[in-house]
Amino acid sequence: MDNRCHCSTNSDRLSNPILYNILSQMDCSKPSQDNFNYTSVPHRCNCEVRRTVCLKRPSEICKEASAVLVKTLHFMKNLPAFNQLPQNDQFALLKNCWAPLFILGLAQERVDFDVTDIPADSMLKKILLNRQERTETEWEQPTMAGVSKLKSCLRKFWSLDLSPKEYAYLKGTTIFNPDVPELKAALFVEGLQQEAQHALSEVVQLLHPGHQERFARILLTASMLQSITPSLITELFFRPVIGQANLLELLVDMLFCR
Numbered sequence: 001m002d003n004r005c006h007c008s009t010n011s012d013r014l015s016n017p018i019l020y021n022i023l024s025q026m027d028c029s030k031p032s033q034d035n036f037n038y039t040s041v042p043h044r045c046n047c048e049v050r051r052t053v054c055l056k057r058p059s060e061i062c063k064e065a066s067a068v069l070v071k072t073l074h075f076m077k078n079l080p081a082f083n084q085l086p087q088n089d090q091f092a093l094l095k096n097c098w099a100p101l102f103i104l105g106l107a108q109e110r111v112d113f114d115v116t117d118i119p120a121d122s123m124l125k126k127i128l129l130n131r132q133e134r135t136e137t138e139w140e141q142p143t144m145a146g147v148s149k150l151k152s153c154l155r156k157f158w159s160l161d162l163s164p165k166e167y168a169y170l171k172g173t174t175i176f177n178p179d180v181p182e183l184k185a186a187l188f189v190e191g192l193q194q195e196a197q198h199a200l201s202e203v204v205q206l207l208h209p210g211h212q213e214r215f216a217r218i219l220l221t222a223s224m225l226q227s228i229t230p231s232l233i234t235e236l237f238f239r240p241v242i243g244q245a246n247l248l249e250l251l252v253d254m255l256f257c258r
Helices: 017-027 033-040 058-077 087-108 123-128 144-160 164-175 186-207 213-227 230-242 247-256
Strands: 053-055 115-117
Touching: 053 058, 053 230, 058 087, 058 164, 058 230, 058 247, 087 144, 087 164, 087 213, 087 230, 087 247, 144 213, 144 230, 164 186, 164 213, 186 213, 230 247
Parallel strands: none
Antiparallel strands: 053 115
């Protein structure tokens, strides 16, 4: 991943104003006013969100994440309604929902984690190792922006303090998504989602009478799940464990191995 700053339209000049000033003075006998400005005014951008990061305690957190993933697949596998669907529909729903379900699992198990910066390789190291630029097929490291979004989502769920039943029915509404493309039993899936939402609403009213806004808050918080990419989850929690393997293929094997 290219960690250089791309926030400015004049990135070639502003990414290293000191170097630009020296080179400009070599070309001109007198330093220009522009050179003075580049040197005296610090370049500011939002590159904090572009920092590549990794888990600070990977052996511990990856183990906890793997346990959450196993519980997630076990939950899906033991839903009678899910098993009644055509296998192609099951695969489509799995591909769409495994990451949001996993995040709900992280929230329910209260799995917290910290990340640390991945140091960029020096140019000398790249030359000595004869490293080539990354290709599109290589794995991209998680960014601080993505991790911050994930941690914000987890904090919102923790503030709601959902009960096990609330989590269960919310997972049901997440799994049975009729908007997933090419579902053969889309109407059946839509009915299942409506049943899960109705059950969630009843549980919320039973456990929190007088808090009419709680059901809406839960659904609003759940809408954040789709903004967190499966690739972030894969690279952050599972790439250190599975290496070059395809995580989705492993999930399919685990779910459909009867």
